[in-house]
């Protein structure tokens with residue numbers, strides 16, 4: 059079986075999460091004694107052959123209007139057709155917002171079993187068993203995929219990106235595709251902001267910060283550390299911060315390497331969206347705050363005293 063990894067790009071760069079998915083696919087291919095190929099759709103100024111640096115031998119490129127990349131029906135037809143033409147048995151996506159729309163449709167078209175949100179390499183010693191988080195990250199389940207064809211979406215930061223060196227052969231494909239059924243009339247981009255879903259570091263604030271006028275310290279620390287900003291739902295509901303920053307059960311589920319929570323109680327619904335973070339740092343003035351139970355590092359203190367010191371310490375590091 060060959061393995062196909064759908065590789066997303068934005069503003070002339072391949073998305074880091076997609077590169078992780080490539081490393082993951084290459085590792086499975088190595089285990090299975092087969093090859094992994096990347097699939098890139100639309101135009102990008104990134105050099106396609108550079109994906110060989112992550113271990114793929116070939117990059118299939120399908121030229122299409124970049125607006126079509128947001129059309130899940132169109133994109134699922136594209137990915138499924140390439141997978142069928144290339145006789146691919148396993149299609150891998152990073153578990154991004156767009157993959158959440160495309161991957162299940164591809165699975166239906168290929169009659170494939172699908173695992174969404176895989177967190178480890180499959181165990182192939184007795185079939186094909188994949189681990190994924192369930193119950194908002196409180197438990198891990200192992201799912202055996204029985205179909206020959208399979209679709210996996212890989213959680214962000216679940217598999218380390220590995221550079222192998224090398225250059226991939228680029229093959230342009232021209233599959234017959236349906237007309238896109240959506241029209242994009244405009245795109246509003248927030249300049250300079252690190253997308254929360256892909257951020258490696260996240261600085262997040264809760265109601266303990268008392269009001270939107272105190273978000274300067276969250277933004278300053280985020281800027282200094284190259285982090286995205288997030289907030290609790292209580293903060294978004296109070297319109298202190300935009301709703302796209304709200305993380306948790308009803309917001310975005312994230313898994314950065316660092317989640318830095320300031321003045322957030324750590325309610326179960328909040329933890330549901332952040333407890334897959336690799337390292338959690340909590341600042342809260344209440345030593346009984348539930349978040350401390352989930353934290354790797356905790357500071358009991360007033361955010362208005364602690365944060366300026368942390369900001370200064372980061373600045374001193376240069």
Ligand SMILES: Cc1cc2nc3c(=O)[nH]c(=O)nc-3n(C[C@H](O)[C@H](O)[C@H](O)COP(=O)(O)OP(=O)(O)OC[C@H]3O[C@@H](n4cnc5c(N)ncnc54)[C@H](O)[C@@H]3O)c2cc1C
Nearest residue numbers: 264265266290291292306307308309321323327328343361
């Ligand atoms: C169905 C449902 C879904 C929900 N989904 C979500 C969700 O997705 N995400 C989410 O976040 N919430 C969600 N909630 C809400 C959740 O239950 C909590 O109400 C919310 O997370 C609380 O936000 P908070 O911790 O910012 O505020 P609070 O609960 O008010 O906590 C503020 C914290 O700040 C600390 N504090 C106060 N002053 C300071 C200071 N000066 N310095 C340091 N610390 C200080 C306090 O000790 C306290 O722990 C959901 C609730 C329900 C019922």
